[in-house]
Amino acid sequence: MTNESTGRRIRGVRIAFSVVELLQREGTTGVTAIAEDLGHSKSTIHSHLQTLEDERIVVAEDDGYRLSLTFLAIARNVRDQxxxxxxxxxxxxxxxxxxxxxxxxxxxxxxxxxxxxxxxxxxxxxxxxxxxxxxxxxxxxxxxxxxxxxxxxxxxxxxxxxxxxxxxxxxxxxxxxxxxxxxxxxxxxxxxxxxxxxxxxxxxxxxxxxxxxxxxxxxxxxxxxxxxxxxxxxxxxxxxxxxxxxxxxxxxxx
Structure with missing residues:
Protein backbone atom coordinates (compact mmCIF):
# COMPACT_ATOMS: atom_id res chain seq x y z
CA MET A 1 0.00 0.00 0.00
CA THR A 2 1.33 3.45 -0.87
CA ASN A 3 0.78 6.86 0.65
CA GLU A 4 1.18 9.64 -1.88
CA SER A 5 0.46 12.51 0.53
CA THR A 6 3.30 14.83 1.48
CA GLY A 7 3.91 17.36 4.20
CA ARG A 8 4.83 17.58 7.85
CA ARG A 9 3.92 14.75 10.23
CA ILE A 10 3.25 15.17 13.95
CA ARG A 11 5.06 12.52 16.00
CA GLY A 12 2.86 12.99 19.05
CA VAL A 13 -0.28 12.28 17.05
CA ARG A 14 1.24 9.04 15.74
CA ILE A 15 2.08 7.95 19.28
CA ALA A 16 -1.42 8.81 20.52
CA PHE A 17 -3.04 6.77 17.77
CA SER A 18 -0.65 3.89 18.43
CA VAL A 19 -1.82 3.92 22.04
CA VAL A 20 -5.47 3.94 20.95
CA GLU A 21 -4.90 1.06 18.52
CA LEU A 22 -3.13 -0.97 21.19
CA LEU A 23 -5.96 -0.45 23.69
CA GLN A 24 -8.44 -1.43 21.00
CA ARG A 25 -6.52 -4.64 20.38
CA GLU A 26 -5.55 -5.59 23.93
CA GLY A 27 -8.22 -4.03 26.13
CA THR A 28 -7.31 -2.54 29.53
CA THR A 29 -3.51 -2.23 29.68
CA GLY A 30 -0.99 -0.63 32.03
CA VAL A 31 1.55 2.08 31.24
CA THR A 32 4.55 -0.26 31.43
CA ALA A 33 3.05 -2.82 29.03
CA ILE A 34 2.06 -0.09 26.56
CA ALA A 35 5.52 1.48 26.68
CA GLU A 36 7.24 -1.86 26.11
CA ASP A 37 4.90 -2.81 23.26
CA LEU A 38 5.27 0.53 21.44
CA GLY A 39 8.94 1.05 22.19
CA HIS A 40 8.61 4.38 24.02
CA SER A 41 9.56 5.47 27.52
CA LYS A 42 7.05 5.13 30.34
CA SER A 43 7.10 8.91 30.85
CA THR A 44 6.20 9.52 27.19
CA ILE A 45 3.34 7.03 27.28
CA HIS A 46 2.10 8.33 30.63
CA SER A 47 1.99 11.90 29.26
CA HIS A 48 0.02 10.76 26.23
CA LEU A 49 -2.39 8.76 28.36
CA GLN A 50 -3.00 11.70 30.67
CA THR A 51 -3.72 13.93 27.69
CA LEU A 52 -6.08 11.35 26.20
CA GLU A 53 -7.79 11.03 29.57
CA ASP A 54 -8.22 14.81 29.77
CA GLU A 55 -9.92 14.66 26.35
CA ARG A 56 -12.19 11.78 27.53
CA ILE A 57 -10.64 9.40 24.98
CA VAL A 58 -9.37 6.88 27.54
CA VAL A 59 -10.45 5.96 31.06
CA ALA A 60 -8.07 5.18 33.93
CA GLU A 61 -8.92 1.96 35.76
CA ASP A 62 -7.22 0.27 38.75
CA ASP A 63 -5.35 -2.09 36.43
CA GLY A 64 -4.56 0.30 33.58
CA TYR A 65 -6.28 2.30 30.86
CA ARG A 66 -9.13 1.43 28.50
CA LEU A 67 -10.86 3.20 25.63
CA SER A 68 -13.78 5.39 26.68
CA LEU A 69 -17.37 5.12 25.50
CA THR A 70 -16.70 8.18 23.36
CA PHE A 71 -15.79 5.69 20.65
CA LEU A 72 -19.35 4.40 20.57
CA ALA A 73 -20.57 7.82 19.49
CA ILE A 74 -17.73 8.16 17.00
CA ALA A 75 -18.43 4.73 15.51
CA ARG A 76 -22.15 5.41 15.19
CA ASN A 77 -21.49 8.75 13.52
CA VAL A 78 -19.07 7.21 11.02
CA ARG A 79 -21.52 4.39 10.28
CA ASP A 80 -24.37 6.82 9.74
CA GLN A 81 -22.31 8.63 7.11
Missing part, protein backbone atom coordinates in the same frame (compact mmCIF):
# COMPACT_ATOMS: atom_id res chain seq x y z
CA UNK A 82 -22.96 5.56 4.95
CA UNK A 83 -26.36 6.66 3.70
CA UNK A 84 -27.61 3.17 2.88
CA UNK A 85 -26.34 1.39 6.00
CA UNK A 86 -29.80 0.20 7.12
CA UNK A 87 -30.37 -1.44 3.73
CA UNK A 88 -26.93 -3.06 3.86
CA UNK A 89 -27.47 -4.41 7.36
CA UNK A 90 -30.88 -5.81 6.44
CA UNK A 91 -29.58 -7.68 3.39
CA UNK A 92 -26.48 -8.95 5.20
CA UNK A 93 -28.66 -10.32 8.01
CA UNK A 94 -31.18 -11.89 5.62
CA UNK A 95 -28.50 -13.48 3.45
CA UNK A 96 -26.79 -14.99 6.50
CA UNK A 97 -30.11 -16.51 7.58
CA UNK A 98 -30.78 -17.87 4.06
CA UNK A 99 -27.36 -19.43 3.51
CA UNK A 100 -26.46 -20.33 7.10
CA UNK A 101 -22.99 -18.92 6.41
CA UNK A 102 -20.91 -15.86 7.28
CA UNK A 103 -21.98 -12.76 5.35
CA UNK A 104 -20.01 -9.50 5.23
CA UNK A 105 -20.16 -6.13 3.51
CA UNK A 106 -16.97 -4.25 2.77
CA UNK A 107 -15.83 -0.96 1.31
CA UNK A 108 -12.41 0.16 0.09
CA UNK A 109 -10.30 2.46 2.23
CA UNK A 110 -6.57 3.09 1.90
CA UNK A 111 -6.31 0.45 -0.82
CA UNK A 112 -7.62 -2.25 1.51
CA UNK A 113 -11.09 -3.65 2.12
CA UNK A 114 -12.70 -2.57 5.41
CA UNK A 115 -15.57 -4.51 6.96
CA UNK A 116 -18.66 -2.37 7.49
CA UNK A 117 -21.23 -5.01 8.41
CA UNK A 118 -21.19 -8.69 9.39
CA UNK A 119 -23.75 -11.39 10.24
CA UNK A 120 -23.45 -15.10 10.99
CA UNK A 121 -25.85 -17.83 9.90
CA UNK A 122 -26.50 -20.92 12.00
CA UNK A 123 -23.61 -22.87 10.41
CA UNK A 124 -21.20 -19.96 10.02
CA UNK A 125 -17.53 -20.38 10.79
CA UNK A 126 -16.04 -17.63 12.89
CA UNK A 127 -13.08 -15.70 11.52
CA UNK A 128 -10.88 -13.00 12.99
CA UNK A 129 -12.66 -10.32 10.95
CA UNK A 130 -14.40 -7.58 12.92
CA UNK A 131 -16.29 -4.46 11.94
CA UNK A 132 -13.73 -1.81 11.04
CA UNK A 133 -10.82 -4.18 10.47
CA UNK A 134 -9.01 -4.23 7.14
CA UNK A 135 -7.94 -7.02 4.82
CA UNK A 136 -5.96 -7.00 1.53
CA UNK A 137 -7.72 -6.29 -1.73
CA UNK A 138 -5.86 -8.92 -3.71
CA UNK A 139 -6.64 -12.00 -1.59
CA UNK A 140 -10.29 -11.40 -0.62
CA UNK A 141 -13.41 -11.81 -2.71
CA UNK A 142 -14.70 -8.48 -1.39
CA UNK A 143 -11.51 -6.65 -2.26
CA UNK A 144 -11.09 -8.15 -5.72
CA UNK A 145 -14.73 -7.53 -6.58
CA UNK A 146 -14.56 -3.88 -5.56
CA UNK A 147 -11.28 -3.38 -7.40
CA UNK A 148 -12.60 -5.05 -10.56
CA UNK A 149 -15.33 -2.41 -10.77
CA UNK A 150 -13.13 0.63 -10.18
CA UNK A 151 -12.40 2.97 -13.12
CA UNK A 152 -9.60 1.55 -15.25
CA UNK A 153 -7.02 4.22 -14.40
CA UNK A 154 -7.49 3.87 -10.65
CA UNK A 155 -7.66 0.08 -10.84
CA UNK A 156 -4.39 -0.12 -12.76
CA UNK A 157 -2.66 2.27 -10.36
CA UNK A 158 -3.67 0.10 -7.40
CA UNK A 159 -2.78 -3.17 -9.13
CA UNK A 160 0.63 -1.77 -9.99
CA UNK A 161 1.50 -0.65 -6.47
CA UNK A 162 -0.15 -2.86 -3.83
CA UNK A 163 1.79 -5.66 -2.17
CA UNK A 164 0.53 -8.99 -3.51
CA UNK A 165 1.46 -10.77 -0.30
CA UNK A 166 1.18 -14.56 -0.31
CA UNK A 167 -1.43 -15.15 2.40
CA UNK A 168 -1.82 -18.84 1.58
CA UNK A 169 -0.42 -21.16 -1.08
CA UNK A 170 -3.49 -20.29 -3.20
CA UNK A 171 -3.00 -16.50 -3.21
CA UNK A 172 -2.51 -14.94 -6.63
CA UNK A 173 0.80 -13.05 -6.47
CA UNK A 174 1.56 -12.53 -10.17
CA UNK A 175 0.32 -9.10 -11.36
CA UNK A 176 -0.62 -10.25 -14.85
CA UNK A 177 -2.60 -13.18 -13.47
CA UNK A 178 -4.23 -10.81 -10.99
CA UNK A 179 -5.26 -8.43 -13.80
CA UNK A 180 -6.79 -11.32 -15.76
CA UNK A 181 -8.72 -12.39 -12.69
CA UNK A 182 -10.16 -8.90 -12.26
CA UNK A 183 -11.34 -8.92 -15.87
CA UNK A 184 -13.12 -12.22 -15.25
CA UNK A 185 -14.84 -10.77 -12.17
CA UNK A 186 -15.99 -7.70 -14.10
CA UNK A 187 -17.39 -9.90 -16.90
CA UNK A 188 -19.32 -12.41 -14.79
CA UNK A 189 -20.43 -10.04 -12.02
CA UNK A 190 -18.94 -11.71 -8.95
CA UNK A 191 -15.57 -12.50 -7.44
CA UNK A 192 -14.21 -15.53 -5.60
CA UNK A 193 -11.61 -16.04 -2.90
CA UNK A 194 -10.71 -19.72 -3.23
CA UNK A 195 -8.76 -20.24 0.00
CA UNK A 196 -6.60 -17.27 -1.01
CA UNK A 197 -6.86 -15.33 2.24
CA UNK A 198 -7.53 -18.07 4.80
CA UNK A 199 -6.68 -21.72 4.23
CA UNK A 200 -9.86 -23.82 4.06
CA UNK A 201 -12.22 -20.86 3.54
CA UNK A 202 -13.99 -20.05 0.26
CA UNK A 203 -15.80 -16.80 -0.36
CA UNK A 204 -17.93 -15.24 -3.09
CA UNK A 205 -18.76 -11.53 -3.43
CA UNK A 206 -20.92 -9.32 -5.64
CA UNK A 207 -20.47 -5.57 -6.17
CA UNK A 208 -22.99 -2.98 -5.04
CA UNK A 209 -23.11 -0.29 -7.71
CA UNK A 210 -24.62 3.14 -8.08
CA UNK A 211 -24.46 3.68 -11.80
CA UNK A 212 -20.80 3.27 -12.71
CA UNK A 213 -19.63 3.81 -9.12
CA UNK A 214 -18.92 0.82 -6.89
CA UNK A 215 -20.12 1.49 -3.34
CA UNK A 216 -18.79 -1.75 -1.89
CA UNK A 217 -19.44 -5.48 -2.06
CA UNK A 218 -21.35 -8.16 -0.18
CA UNK A 219 -19.95 -11.64 0.37
CA UNK A 220 -20.74 -15.13 1.63
CA UNK A 221 -17.95 -17.21 3.22
CA UNK A 222 -17.83 -20.82 4.31
CA UNK A 223 -15.54 -23.83 4.72
CA UNK A 224 -14.24 -25.40 1.52
CA UNK A 225 -15.68 -28.72 2.66
CA UNK A 226 -19.18 -27.24 2.48
CA UNK A 227 -18.80 -24.76 -0.39
CA UNK A 228 -18.56 -26.96 -3.49
CA UNK A 229 -17.98 -25.50 -6.96
CA UNK A 230 -21.62 -26.17 -7.84
CA UNK A 231 -22.92 -24.38 -4.76
CA UNK A 232 -20.45 -21.54 -5.20
CA UNK A 233 -21.17 -20.72 -8.84
CA UNK A 234 -24.89 -21.53 -8.87
CA UNK A 235 -26.76 -21.10 -5.59
CA UNK A 236 -24.45 -18.67 -3.80
CA UNK A 237 -23.65 -16.64 -6.92
CA UNK A 238 -27.36 -16.10 -7.49
CA UNK A 239 -28.08 -15.25 -3.86
CA UNK A 240 -25.21 -12.81 -3.39
CA UNK A 241 -25.96 -10.99 -6.64
CA UNK A 242 -29.63 -10.74 -5.71
CA UNK A 243 -28.75 -9.24 -2.32
CA UNK A 244 -26.44 -6.73 -3.99
CA UNK A 245 -29.21 -5.77 -6.40
CA UNK A 246 -31.67 -5.16 -3.55
CA UNK A 247 -29.17 -2.83 -1.85
CA UNK A 248 -28.62 -1.02 -5.14
CA UNK A 249 -32.34 -0.48 -5.71
CA UNK A 250 -33.00 0.68 -2.15
CA UNK A 251 -30.06 3.07 -2.38
CA UNK A 252 -31.25 4.46 -5.70
CA UNK A 253 -34.75 5.26 -4.49
CA UNK A 254 -33.84 6.53 -1.03
Missing amino acids: IGNYDDIESEVTDLAAETGELVQFGIEEYEQVTYLCKASGEKAVETASRIGTRQPLHSTALGKTILAHRPEERRERIVGTIDLEERTEHTITDRDDFREGLETIADRGYGIDDEENIEGLRCIAAPVLNGSTVLGAISVSGPASRISDERLHDDLAERVQRAANVIELNTKFR
Whole structure:
Protein backbone atom coordinates (compact mmCIF):
# COMPACT_ATOMS: atom_id res chain seq x y z
CA MET A 1 0.00 0.00 0.00
CA THR A 2 1.33 3.45 -0.87
CA ASN A 3 0.78 6.86 0.65
CA GLU A 4 1.18 9.64 -1.88
CA SER A 5 0.46 12.51 0.53
CA THR A 6 3.30 14.83 1.48
CA GLY A 7 3.91 17.36 4.20
CA ARG A 8 4.83 17.58 7.85
CA ARG A 9 3.92 14.75 10.23
CA ILE A 10 3.25 15.17 13.95
CA ARG A 11 5.06 12.52 16.00
CA GLY A 12 2.86 12.99 19.05
CA VAL A 13 -0.28 12.28 17.05
CA ARG A 14 1.24 9.04 15.74
CA ILE A 15 2.08 7.95 19.28
CA ALA A 16 -1.42 8.81 20.52
CA PHE A 17 -3.04 6.77 17.77
CA SER A 18 -0.65 3.89 18.43
CA VAL A 19 -1.82 3.92 22.04
CA VAL A 20 -5.47 3.94 20.95
CA GLU A 21 -4.90 1.06 18.52
CA LEU A 22 -3.13 -0.97 21.19
CA LEU A 23 -5.96 -0.45 23.69
CA GLN A 24 -8.44 -1.43 21.00
CA ARG A 25 -6.52 -4.64 20.38
CA GLU A 26 -5.55 -5.59 23.93
CA GLY A 27 -8.22 -4.03 26.13
CA THR A 28 -7.31 -2.54 29.53
CA THR A 29 -3.51 -2.23 29.68
CA GLY A 30 -0.99 -0.63 32.03
CA VAL A 31 1.55 2.08 31.24
CA THR A 32 4.55 -0.26 31.43
CA ALA A 33 3.05 -2.82 29.03
CA ILE A 34 2.06 -0.09 26.56
CA ALA A 35 5.52 1.48 26.68
CA GLU A 36 7.24 -1.86 26.11
CA ASP A 37 4.90 -2.81 23.26
CA LEU A 38 5.27 0.53 21.44
CA GLY A 39 8.94 1.05 22.19
CA HIS A 40 8.61 4.38 24.02
CA SER A 41 9.56 5.47 27.52
CA LYS A 42 7.05 5.13 30.34
CA SER A 43 7.10 8.91 30.85
CA THR A 44 6.20 9.52 27.19
CA ILE A 45 3.34 7.03 27.28
CA HIS A 46 2.10 8.33 30.63
CA SER A 47 1.99 11.90 29.26
CA HIS A 48 0.02 10.76 26.23
CA LEU A 49 -2.39 8.76 28.36
CA GLN A 50 -3.00 11.70 30.67
CA THR A 51 -3.72 13.93 27.69
CA LEU A 52 -6.08 11.35 26.20
CA GLU A 53 -7.79 11.03 29.57
CA ASP A 54 -8.22 14.81 29.77
CA GLU A 55 -9.92 14.66 26.35
CA ARG A 56 -12.19 11.78 27.53
CA ILE A 57 -10.64 9.40 24.98
CA VAL A 58 -9.37 6.88 27.54
CA VAL A 59 -10.45 5.96 31.06
CA ALA A 60 -8.07 5.18 33.93
CA GLU A 61 -8.92 1.96 35.76
CA ASP A 62 -7.22 0.27 38.75
CA ASP A 63 -5.35 -2.09 36.43
CA GLY A 64 -4.56 0.30 33.58
CA TYR A 65 -6.28 2.30 30.86
CA ARG A 66 -9.13 1.43 28.50
CA LEU A 67 -10.86 3.20 25.63
CA SER A 68 -13.78 5.39 26.68
CA LEU A 69 -17.37 5.12 25.50
CA THR A 70 -16.70 8.18 23.36
CA PHE A 71 -15.79 5.69 20.65
CA LEU A 72 -19.35 4.40 20.57
CA ALA A 73 -20.57 7.82 19.49
CA ILE A 74 -17.73 8.16 17.00
CA ALA A 75 -18.43 4.73 15.51
CA ARG A 76 -22.15 5.41 15.19
CA ASN A 77 -21.49 8.75 13.52
CA VAL A 78 -19.07 7.21 11.02
CA ARG A 79 -21.52 4.39 10.28
CA ASP A 80 -24.37 6.82 9.74
CA GLN A 81 -22.31 8.63 7.11
CA ILE A 82 -22.96 5.56 4.95
CA GLY A 83 -26.36 6.66 3.70
CA ASN A 84 -27.61 3.17 2.88
CA TYR A 85 -26.34 1.39 6.00
CA ASP A 86 -29.80 0.20 7.12
CA ASP A 87 -30.37 -1.44 3.73
CA ILE A 88 -26.93 -3.06 3.86
CA GLU A 89 -27.47 -4.41 7.36
CA SER A 90 -30.88 -5.81 6.44
CA GLU A 91 -29.58 -7.68 3.39
CA VAL A 92 -26.48 -8.95 5.20
CA THR A 93 -28.66 -10.32 8.01
CA ASP A 94 -31.18 -11.89 5.62
CA LEU A 95 -28.50 -13.48 3.45
CA ALA A 96 -26.79 -14.99 6.50
CA ALA A 97 -30.11 -16.51 7.58
CA GLU A 98 -30.78 -17.87 4.06
CA THR A 99 -27.36 -19.43 3.51
CA GLY A 100 -26.46 -20.33 7.10
CA GLU A 101 -22.99 -18.92 6.41
CA LEU A 102 -20.91 -15.86 7.28
CA VAL A 103 -21.98 -12.76 5.35
CA GLN A 104 -20.01 -9.50 5.23
CA PHE A 105 -20.16 -6.13 3.51
CA GLY A 106 -16.97 -4.25 2.77
CA ILE A 107 -15.83 -0.96 1.31
CA GLU A 108 -12.41 0.16 0.09
CA GLU A 109 -10.30 2.46 2.23
CA TYR A 110 -6.57 3.09 1.90
CA GLU A 111 -6.31 0.45 -0.82
CA GLN A 112 -7.62 -2.25 1.51
CA VAL A 113 -11.09 -3.65 2.12
CA THR A 114 -12.70 -2.57 5.41
CA TYR A 115 -15.57 -4.51 6.96
CA LEU A 116 -18.66 -2.37 7.49
CA CYS A 117 -21.23 -5.01 8.41
CA LYS A 118 -21.19 -8.69 9.39
CA ALA A 119 -23.75 -11.39 10.24
CA SER A 120 -23.45 -15.10 10.99
CA GLY A 121 -25.85 -17.83 9.90
CA GLU A 122 -26.50 -20.92 12.00
CA LYS A 123 -23.61 -22.87 10.41
CA ALA A 124 -21.20 -19.96 10.02
CA VAL A 125 -17.53 -20.38 10.79
CA GLU A 126 -16.04 -17.63 12.89
CA THR A 127 -13.08 -15.70 11.52
CA ALA A 128 -10.88 -13.00 12.99
CA SER A 129 -12.66 -10.32 10.95
CA ARG A 130 -14.40 -7.58 12.92
CA ILE A 131 -16.29 -4.46 11.94
CA GLY A 132 -13.73 -1.81 11.04
CA THR A 133 -10.82 -4.18 10.47
CA ARG A 134 -9.01 -4.23 7.14
CA GLN A 135 -7.94 -7.02 4.82
CA PRO A 136 -5.96 -7.00 1.53
CA LEU A 137 -7.72 -6.29 -1.73
CA HIS A 138 -5.86 -8.92 -3.71
CA SER A 139 -6.64 -12.00 -1.59
CA THR A 140 -10.29 -11.40 -0.62
CA ALA A 141 -13.41 -11.81 -2.71
CA LEU A 142 -14.70 -8.48 -1.39
CA GLY A 143 -11.51 -6.65 -2.26
CA LYS A 144 -11.09 -8.15 -5.72
CA THR A 145 -14.73 -7.53 -6.58
CA ILE A 146 -14.56 -3.88 -5.56
CA LEU A 147 -11.28 -3.38 -7.40
CA ALA A 148 -12.60 -5.05 -10.56
CA HIS A 149 -15.33 -2.41 -10.77
CA ARG A 150 -13.13 0.63 -10.18
CA PRO A 151 -12.40 2.97 -13.12
CA GLU A 152 -9.60 1.55 -15.25
CA GLU A 153 -7.02 4.22 -14.40
CA ARG A 154 -7.49 3.87 -10.65
CA ARG A 155 -7.66 0.08 -10.84
CA GLU A 156 -4.39 -0.12 -12.76
CA ARG A 157 -2.66 2.27 -10.36
CA ILE A 158 -3.67 0.10 -7.40
CA VAL A 159 -2.78 -3.17 -9.13
CA GLY A 160 0.63 -1.77 -9.99
CA THR A 161 1.50 -0.65 -6.47
CA ILE A 162 -0.15 -2.86 -3.83
CA ASP A 163 1.79 -5.66 -2.17
CA LEU A 164 0.53 -8.99 -3.51
CA GLU A 165 1.46 -10.77 -0.30
CA GLU A 166 1.18 -14.56 -0.31
CA ARG A 167 -1.43 -15.15 2.40
CA THR A 168 -1.82 -18.84 1.58
CA GLU A 169 -0.42 -21.16 -1.08
CA HIS A 170 -3.49 -20.29 -3.20
CA THR A 171 -3.00 -16.50 -3.21
CA ILE A 172 -2.51 -14.94 -6.63
CA THR A 173 0.80 -13.05 -6.47
CA ASP A 174 1.56 -12.53 -10.17
CA ARG A 175 0.32 -9.10 -11.36
CA ASP A 176 -0.62 -10.25 -14.85
CA ASP A 177 -2.60 -13.18 -13.47
CA PHE A 178 -4.23 -10.81 -10.99
CA ARG A 179 -5.26 -8.43 -13.80
CA GLU A 180 -6.79 -11.32 -15.76
CA GLY A 181 -8.72 -12.39 -12.69
CA LEU A 182 -10.16 -8.90 -12.26
CA GLU A 183 -11.34 -8.92 -15.87
CA THR A 184 -13.12 -12.22 -15.25
CA ILE A 185 -14.84 -10.77 -12.17
CA ALA A 186 -15.99 -7.70 -14.10
CA ASP A 187 -17.39 -9.90 -16.90
CA ARG A 188 -19.32 -12.41 -14.79
CA GLY A 189 -20.43 -10.04 -12.02
CA TYR A 190 -18.94 -11.71 -8.95
CA GLY A 191 -15.57 -12.50 -7.44
CA ILE A 192 -14.21 -15.53 -5.60
CA ASP A 193 -11.61 -16.04 -2.90
CA ASP A 194 -10.71 -19.72 -3.23
CA GLU A 195 -8.76 -20.24 0.00
CA GLU A 196 -6.60 -17.27 -1.01
CA ASN A 197 -6.86 -15.33 2.24
CA ILE A 198 -7.53 -18.07 4.80
CA GLU A 199 -6.68 -21.72 4.23
CA GLY A 200 -9.86 -23.82 4.06
CA LEU A 201 -12.22 -20.86 3.54
CA ARG A 202 -13.99 -20.05 0.26
CA CYS A 203 -15.80 -16.80 -0.36
CA ILE A 204 -17.93 -15.24 -3.09
CA ALA A 205 -18.76 -11.53 -3.43
CA ALA A 206 -20.92 -9.32 -5.64
CA PRO A 207 -20.47 -5.57 -6.17
CA VAL A 208 -22.99 -2.98 -5.04
CA LEU A 209 -23.11 -0.29 -7.71
CA ASN A 210 -24.62 3.14 -8.08
CA GLY A 211 -24.46 3.68 -11.80
CA SER A 212 -20.80 3.27 -12.71
CA THR A 213 -19.63 3.81 -9.12
CA VAL A 214 -18.92 0.82 -6.89
CA LEU A 215 -20.12 1.49 -3.34
CA GLY A 216 -18.79 -1.75 -1.89
CA ALA A 217 -19.44 -5.48 -2.06
CA ILE A 218 -21.35 -8.16 -0.18
CA SER A 219 -19.95 -11.64 0.37
CA VAL A 220 -20.74 -15.13 1.63
CA SER A 221 -17.95 -17.21 3.22
CA GLY A 222 -17.83 -20.82 4.31
CA PRO A 223 -15.54 -23.83 4.72
CA ALA A 224 -14.24 -25.40 1.52
CA SER A 225 -15.68 -28.72 2.66
CA ARG A 226 -19.18 -27.24 2.48
CA ILE A 227 -18.80 -24.76 -0.39
CA SER A 228 -18.56 -26.96 -3.49
CA ASP A 229 -17.98 -25.50 -6.96
CA GLU A 230 -21.62 -26.17 -7.84
CA ARG A 231 -22.92 -24.38 -4.76
CA LEU A 232 -20.45 -21.54 -5.20
CA HIS A 233 -21.17 -20.72 -8.84
CA ASP A 234 -24.89 -21.53 -8.87
CA ASP A 235 -26.76 -21.10 -5.59
CA LEU A 236 -24.45 -18.67 -3.80
CA ALA A 237 -23.65 -16.64 -6.92
CA GLU A 238 -27.36 -16.10 -7.49
CA ARG A 239 -28.08 -15.25 -3.86
CA VAL A 240 -25.21 -12.81 -3.39
CA GLN A 241 -25.96 -10.99 -6.64
CA ARG A 242 -29.63 -10.74 -5.71
CA ALA A 243 -28.75 -9.24 -2.32
CA ALA A 244 -26.44 -6.73 -3.99
CA ASN A 245 -29.21 -5.77 -6.40
CA VAL A 246 -31.67 -5.16 -3.55
CA ILE A 247 -29.17 -2.83 -1.85
CA GLU A 248 -28.62 -1.02 -5.14
CA LEU A 249 -32.34 -0.48 -5.71
CA ASN A 250 -33.00 0.68 -2.15
CA THR A 251 -30.06 3.07 -2.38
CA LYS A 252 -31.25 4.46 -5.70
CA PHE A 253 -34.75 5.26 -4.49
CA ARG A 254 -33.84 6.53 -1.03
